[in-house]
Amino acid sequence: MSAASREAALTARLAALASAGLSRRRRLVDHYARPDSSVEAMIDGRRVRVFCSNDYLGLARHPRVTAAFAAGARRWGAGAGASHLVTGHHLEHHALEEELAEFTGRERALLFSTGYMANLAVGTVLAGRGDLVLEDRLNHASLLDAGRLAGARFERYEHADAADVARLLAGRGAGEALLLTDGLFSMDGDVAPLRELAAAADRAGAWLAVDDAHGLGVLGEHGGGSLELCGLGAHDVPVLVGTLGKAFGTFGAFIAGSAALCELMVHRARTLIFTTALPPAVAAATREALRRVRLEPWRRERLRSHIARLRDGCAALGVPLLPSTTPIQALVLGDNATALAASEALLERGLLVAAIRPPTVPVGTARLRVTLSAAHTEDDVDRLVEGLGALRPGLA
Ligand SMILES: *Cc1c(COP(=O)(O)O)cnc(C)c1O
Numbered sequence: 001m002s003a004a005s006r007e008a009a010l011t012a013r014l015a016a017l018a019s020a021g022l023s024r025r026r027r028l029v030d031h032y033a034r035p036d037s038s039v040e041a042m043i044d045g046r047r048v049r050v051f052c053s054n055d056y057l058g059l060a061r062h063p064r065v066t067a068a069f070a071a072g073a074r075r076w077g078a079g080a081g082a083s084h085l086v087t088g089h090h091l092e093h094h095a096l097e098e099e100l101a102e103f104t105g106r107e108r109a110l111l112f113s114t115g116y117m118a119n120l121a122v123g124t125v126l127a128g129r130g131d132l133v134l135e136d137r138l139n140h141a142s143l144l145d146a147g148r149l150a151g152a153r154f155e156r157y158e159h160a161d162a163a164d165v166a167r168l169l170a171g172r173g174a175g176e177a178l179l180l181t182d183g184l185f186s187m188d189g190d191v192a193p194l195r196e197l198a199a200a201a202d203r204a205g206a207w208l209a210v211d212d213a214h215g216l217g218v219l220g221e222h223g224g225g226s227l228e229l230c231g232l233g234a235h236d237v238p239v240l241v242g243t244l245g246k247a248f249g250t251f252g253a254f255i256a257g258s259a260a261l262c263e264l265m266v267h268r269a270r271t272l273i274f275t276t277a278l279p280p281a282v283a284a285a286t287r288e289a290l291r292r293v294r295l296e297p298w299r300r301e302r303l304r305s306h307i308a309r310l311r312d313g314c315a316a317l318g319v320p321l322l323p324s325t326t327p328i329q330a331l332v333l334g335d336n337a338t339a340l341a342a343s344e345a346l347l348e349r350g351l352l353v354a355a356i357r358p359p360t361v362p363v364g365t366a367r368l369r370v371t372l373s374a375a376h377t378e379d380d381v382d383r384l385v386e387g388l389g390a391l392r393p394g395l396a
Helices: 003-019 063-076 084-088 091-104 115-126 141-149 162-170 194-204 225-230 259-268 280-295 298-317 336-348 378-395
Strands: 029-032 040-043 046-050 108-112 132-136 153-157 177-182 207-211 239-243 253-257 328-334 354-356 366-371
Touching: 046 378, 063 280, 091 108, 091 239, 091 253, 091 280, 108 115, 108 259, 115 141, 115 177, 115 207, 115 239, 115 253, 115 259, 132 141, 132 162, 141 153, 141 177, 153 162, 162 177, 162 194, 177 194, 194 207, 194 225, 253 259, 298 328, 298 378, 328 336, 336 354, 336 366, 336 378
Parallel strands: 132 153, 132 177, 177 207, 207 239
Antiparallel strands: 029 040, 040 046, 108 253, 239 253, 328 366, 354 366
């Protein structure tokens, strides 16, 4: 193939995506407009209030978190210099792991560089040929990829359907079974039926791993996430994955579980062994963020009050948000073009709300996805309600 025909093939693929309404583009954040928060910004040359960041608690630009980051960089440098198993594992990582283990009520926690990599580790270390991996249809892409990469028999069950899980577990063969689910579903905002899933896994002797990327820090009185909300502990959910790039405002992820589970991960998880450790400064910033998560419950209360304000406002205007008691609030619009047009109309009002399309969500369920943050003001929420209300005529 000549260079010209290679380029032509790539251009044709891009054109096909565009005609399906699946073009994607990275927005350029030029600067933030408010001190200490990331909810108002100059993006693509326009000043907008942001309703699609995962900085749920407003910690990403918290002065104490950024100061810890800066101090960490001065002390340790900009990078870890190696993987955890060579010379990348620093005192700061070690302390953060101990604090995360305590926070999640588990024997041990193990840092990974991203949530994607932590999930790949869970799938590939706990399942293999001859085993069965079960996943919710709406699981995050990284969990689905983990299931595929494991090389086990891979089945998706109906969303949030514990009876379907029990049926599939009853029909499994001789191998191990691994049940993987999001805690708080990232595109719908609902919480998995963790009690029922834990009971089904327990009855069948299966592993249950919960990826609580969006729940930790946010849900539950103490920020313990979906598990706290459902009243479950380490005995019910032996494997917990958390990410640090969302409510904690920094970057990275961890697996929390028994000491043996984490030790096996150190020996077998390729996404831990063959990658550079997080910069120690990120671990230092995250330790400070974790302190804020614990010491500032008002951030969760404020978020809850924003959620209620948004839902009450939308209900009054007849805007049909999906049922959700979490900071993730979705308005399903159907086809890609409608979702894009709605997002564009909100942008005209200075409101940045992402249009989410396949393959992130199932075909025909393109939507607006709002995320709220404790950094929002009541005025931000009111403007959003107005904007969503003004879309209505176009929705029917
Ligand atoms: C964001 C997210 C991840 C990936 O975490 P990163 O640290 O960003 O790689 C994994 N699972 C879920 C449910 C997520 O929302």
